[in-house]
Amino acid sequence: MTFRSLRLSLLSFAAIGALTTPAFAQDAAPAERPPSPSITPLGTIPPLPTEPEADAPEDEAPDASAPLPPPAAPAVTPIPAVWAPAPRDREGRTAYGLYLAGRYLAGRSAEDQAGANVQGAAYLSEVLALTPEQPLIREQAFTAALLSGDLDDAAVAAPSGPGVPAVLGEAGRLVAAVQGFVHGNARAAIASIKASPIRPPHAVAALLVQPWIAASAGDWDLALLSPSPGATDSLSQLMLFQRAQLLERRRRNDEADTAYKSVATAPGAQPAIVIGYGEFLERRRRRDEAVAVYDAALAMQPTNPTLIAARARAESGGRAPRLPTDRQGVVRGLLLASAYASQGGANEFAAVYTRLALNVEPDDGVRLQLARYLTLAGLDAAARNVLAEVAPSSRAEYAVARVLMGQSFGKDERPDDALVEFQKAYAAAPESPEVAFALAAQLVELKRNDEALALLIGPVLGGANPAGEVRFLRGAALEGAGRVAEAEAELQAALADQPDQPAFLNYLGYLWVDNGTRVEEGAALIARAHAADPEDGNIQDSLGWAQFRQGQFETAVATLEEAVSKEPANAEINDHLGDAYWRVGRRREAGWQWNRVLTLDPDAERRAEVETKIADGLPDPLSGPTSGPATGGGDL
Template identity: 55%
Template sequence: MRFVSSRPALFLAASALALSLAAPSLAQEAPAPAPETSAEEAQEAEAQDAEPNGDPVPHIIIADEPETPEEPKVTPIPAEWAPIPLDAEKNSAFGLYLAGRNALTSGESAVGADYLSRVYALTPEQPRVREQAFTAALLAGDLDEAGRIAPTDPEVSPVIVQAGRLVQAVQTYAGGGARRANAELKVAPVGEPHDRAGFYVQAWIAAAAGDWDRALAMPPAEFDPVSALVARGNRARLLEQRRRYDEADAEWRDLTSHALAGALFRQSYGEFLERRGRRDDALVQYDAAVAARTADRRVMEGRERVLSKARPPALLNFREGAAQALRTAADQMIAQRAYEFGAVYLRLAQNLAPSDNTQLLIGQTLIQGGIEPAGRAALAHVSEASPAIYAAARVQMAISLSKTGLDDEVLVELRRAASVRPDEATVAYMLASQLLQMERREEALELLNGPLLNTADQGYETHFLRGAAYEALDQDAQAEAELWAALQMQPDNPTLLNYLGYLWVDTGTRVAEGAAMIARAHAADPKDGNIQDSLGWAQFRQGQYEAAVVNLEGAVDKEPANAEINDHLGDAYWAVGRQREAGFQWNRVLTLKVDDKRRGEVEAKLRDRLNQNPTGDHGLGSDD
């Protein structure tokens, strides 16, 4: 059978699109032009601990730590809670706790966090409650509350305790307390597994507090090589802040000299050289990145900036530097698939230096970690300031919603993406795919035949989707032409072989040739139930009924809820004389999602061949 309506087929490259539309890197963002005032003046003002908070509502969660800690040794709750604690509204701690856990399970992170925070206020002696309230606050994005109740008990896992210490330090700094945050980190540095993020950010906090010895400290000897290089990149930026330009230049030169990691620092070194008025040297760095094929959008922008003698990018201030450091740490966590902590770091970065790019990354990271409701809530806060980033957020939202079957909402999100990126062909393709998924075929064809997609260099995917739309409208000649064009571009693609082969078999036009194509598709992808159904149906159409039964039974095992495959198996059973089993399969069809045309055909078979009144009762039927 054909299976273009399968969501994986329609959203095959969607995740890559959501990441690529906006294009910015996780660790850095494109710098703004330098202001007329000096960077040094900005830093002196910042060092007075007078920074506003401006915390947007975040949406993050910490998952359970990889190693299960021992259960904390606390007095049993019934002995401690006598009588049971009640709040001012007479709600019991037990009831609030259950309500909070239920809300979190349902994806209502803010509601769940509020309930657990109220439980903690009633039962501060319970370490586990405090830990859960802390993680729930992170899920809800309430960083101030998370910092206030961060667990310190020795019974709690160090993974959680050290996360709380990092949150407290960054939130103190974000609230204007650079000196206090620096003092806290000096007394109790952030430990594993958050020591990397703690060291990156503490350098910027120390600089904001005027503690330059700590700000310019070399990374610990036990740091892994990549993390040590990243820390030295922060040090080079801070040396520039301190006007120790020769030392900064030496640091950058050494960093870019590394055979494997040097490419990571060419953009930053080029920007430093631009600010020092050394445009020719900056161009050397950008050209080296181009030659090594490591140049991204920001490198190309830097190269163009040098050639046009435009203003160099601004030096990061302390808050921006701390935010970038946290984004880099998030990048490393995400690379290790620690998505929850990656999202925590990104949320802290967003609190220090809000940007739509970071907000997008928060949503994407949460969704990558399987925390879809919180991820969608984060994506909802991406503004339209940057059309590329807004479109990427809407596409990512659509991908997430498609997993829930909310087709109308998926369509809304894709239309929003298209409204700000009307010339983006990939968005148009995804929108056409969704319309076809919703059986709005004429609308899909309007897009597929429009100027964005119907181009001389269109890919096989567009030909395939257009062919599927024509086939669904019973325009077989147009469908065949498009599917054939797609197959010429991808001659071994099992999906294309199956789709065109099935069209030829089902219409009876080129049965033998279609059957051979389907056999090739099945050999390439033997686990696909839809392709195996096509193979069985091709055998049926050629009179090979016993072989058809075997393959159609295998297809039903793989796709038991597919009405068309069950119908085919019923026909094959009838052809080999297994009439009772044929009736069972046809009645089974009527219990599944089936279109009106097939329903009528199946009901007619039950009446005319078996003298049964169709009942749709899982195959039992009823005799007249």
């Protein structure tokens, strides 16, 4: 079977799972899901890096004594039935022409035209300036600006008024508030929120950023507003933690101590909150107490690297991290909101909040998070645009970005482009086992097995006791190079390391079945793989092929038909079904199935074999493999 899907499956638990930067490795998300009141539970992310604290606490924002003006009511202009004359920009382009161009470009991918969606959003913003009374234009310009990352235009285009869906209207208010803060107008942002609190579905994000915006505006009553007494949900705990930080900012240290301790010692307190309390103690030069706090947390999570580093710093007398600035607080709040939006399946919301965070403080780690949410939302081209912005100077993040870009190209059936990205990742981080593994897997897919083996037995991946995934990939490369006996030894070693891994069971089982060497044993391994992952159409194909090779042709037909229904565009599965149809006498259907294989871009070897079967049928009696030599353990 082909190797592409196998590679993606392995990377899903090797590269993506391990290639995370320390600053953004997430704590476990809480079990509860957010209800819908004004306070909604959220998950946590660890603190962003901060600069070491100076000896004196940072300066406070001055109090605002003057009342803040209410926001002005929006002007309403009637929509004309006919424009006479039609609105034109300074270059003579009509609003309608700009609209058509904007809609066209806003939907194109980066590969179609560099910067297409950014230009499309700009055109729609121009249309909005020419026709501000058009509600549909406003909504489309706002959405396009959000997706392209032009948040200032999004703030201007934010739709409002009767009939505007809350998902857009409240998002616009959130964007306007955050962008106002970014541009030094925190007072106006808070005035708008106080006049009319931001409602669901964006209320959670607003609750997590407004204390920091309020502090920047000098509105300490709002900044220090406490959640309901006794609340224990995740969001309330996070808001209490933020309140403790802001109390410390106000130098109300006794109150801050009580607040920190309350949330840090609550059952199930997240490590980020515990570490925040320890950092407070370090800043107060109470290092022994800080070490005790870290030790208590390490007793529950002894391998947590952030806790280990915090304890080492406190014990050695290193300088404690500073309190977050207002900007860092807003970034953390937005990233927390992103995490919970994604947990609830709202990855478009998560992407919007993360874009806002990125606009507050540009950071390549945040860019990786944004690309992840865009990918989860199905916006692959937009994700690649973001990944392309990660700078080579951020070496670790750059390597991760290149791996993610490679995976994206692989998913889009662009293996050569994927290889280029994995090579860039390896050049940036040659010491990374995850990057080396990703590159080796891509080389195996492209049948450059000798190059892959050089990595797989090299100093990064070729240690004395390699992981099961490495042994497995070695086996695939050796088998692709025709060194079948060595391949079997590596695959068996991988299976001994992870005896219930469906990928390993299926690959070795298919190798034995397709080679006709140990068909019964191979069929048993495949059956175990199918039992572990019954929804995988590629493993089901291996099961059907094992039945075929055992002469169970009618059973194989049923199994392979179901496999084709799960993976209709897989050339090999369709080829196998054609063989099974031939063996049960359904020869017209067999011919149709083989002809279909030729439309699915098979490799040259399979194409030649299928053309021969279309002309001559299968030999009778069956002898040896009918679909060519084994090419792997299945699309996993």
